[in-house]
Amino acid sequence: QQQVKQSPQSLIVQKGGISIINCAYENTAFDYFPWYQQFPGKGPALLIAIRPDVSEKKEGRFTISFNKSAKQFSLHIMDSQPGDSATYFCAASGRNSGANNLFFGTGTRLTVIP
Amino acid sequence: DSGVTQTPKHLITATGQRVTLRCSPRSGDLSVYWYQQSLDQGLQFLIHYYNGEERAKGNILERFSAQQFPDLHSELNLSSLELGDSALYFCASSVVTAGRETQYFGPGTRLLVL
Numbered sequence: 001q002q003q004v005k006q007s008p009q010s011l012i013v014q015k016g017g018i019s020i021i022n023c024a025y026e027n028t029a030f031d032y033f034p035w036y037q038q039f040p041g042k043g044p045a046l047l048i049a050i051r052p053d054v055s056e057k058k059e060g061r062f063t064i065s066f067n068k069s070a071k072q073f074s075l076h077i078m079d080s081q082p083g084d085s086a087t088y089f090c091a092a093s094g095r096n097s098g099a100n101n102l103f104f105g106t107g108t109r110l111t112v113i114p
Numbered sequence: 115d116s117g118v119t120q121t122p123k124h125l126i127t128a129t130g131q132r133v134t135l136r137c138s139p140r141s142g143d144l145s146v147y148w149y150q151q152s153l154d155q156g157l158q159f160l161i162h163y164y165n166g167e168e169r170a171k172g173n174i175l176e177r178f179s180a181q182q183f184p185d186l187h188s189e190l191n192l193s194s195l196e197l198g199d200s201a202l203y204f205c206a207s208s209v210v211t212a213g214r215e216t217q218y219f220g221p222g223t224r225l226l227v228l
Contacts, residue, residue: 032214043116043204043219044157051214089157093215100208100215101147101170104157 003027004092006105013112019077021108023090026071030092034102035064035075038087047088048075080112117141118207118220126226132193135223139186139207145169146188147208147217148180152201163188195227 006023013019023033034049050057050064050073057064063076077084087109091102117140127133139146148160150173159172163182174180177195182188192199202224206217 034216036219041221043118043206043221045116046216046218049214049216100145100217101159101162101172102149102157102217103159106156 002106003103004090004105006090006108008108009106010109011111013080013110015080015082015112015114017080017112019080019084019110019112020074021088021090021110022072022074023092023105024070024072025092025103027092027094027103028071029094030103031094032092032100033064033066033073034091035062036089036091036104038089038107044089077110080110082112082114085110085112116218116220118205118218120203120205120220120223122223123221124224124226126228127195128228129195129197131195131227132191133195133225135190135192135203135205135225137188137190137205137207137220139188139205140209140218143207143209143218144186145208145215146182146186147206148174148188148190149204149206149219150201151204151222155201157204160190192225197227200225200227 035047036044037047038044061078066073090105119138144165160174162170180190202222204222206219208217
């Protein structure tokens with residue numbers, strides 16, 4: 001069963017627009033929520049991460065919004081650029097969920113049109 | 115570049131064969147995680163080693179095994195290969211910062227079983 005559910009599967013955004021990717025989880029033991037960016041032929045690269053003690057974290061054009069009560073978190077990419085075109089994975093881990101291994105969402109393929 | 119290296123980059127083999135994938139973690143990282151990425155299953159955790167000891171197992175088949183050596187590099191052994199084992203295999207090494215573990219992924223090994 002998928003521990004982390006991610007949507008949409010694919011997303012097309014105009015340059016300069018806002019890209020929003022959503023994730024939801026069930027396991028309340030999760031306490032770390034990273035987002036990874038993956039380009040074709042490359043490994044996932046950590047983009048930004050959040051812990052449940054804050055509701056938002058911003059790093060440059062990337063923002064994570066976290067809603068603990070709803071068990072949902074989302075990635076917002078402001079002023080999206082063609083170079084942001086990649087697959088984005090949300091993930092979660094927690095001390096009681098099996099060491100610190102990550103449970104990944106199914107990924108969102110983002111295409112930013114110039 | 116994450117600092118995690120994996121060899122080989124590509125591997126083509128036949129059903130029933132055995133292969134070994136190699137991972138060198140970032141300097142100083144004691145943990146190595148192995149993940150499998152396939153089109154139908156997404157990114158799935160296989161196994162975690164810390165300083166030479168197995169720490170956790172995920173969805174790893176009995177035909178697969180791994181080990182971490184004293185120099186901290188790790189090998190993932192896949193035997194009696196089946197067509198369905200064709201996938202990208204990633205390793206990640208991790209560092210603990212501010213009480214939280216961050217995983218850095220290697221570039222992956224693309225395995226094709228014919």
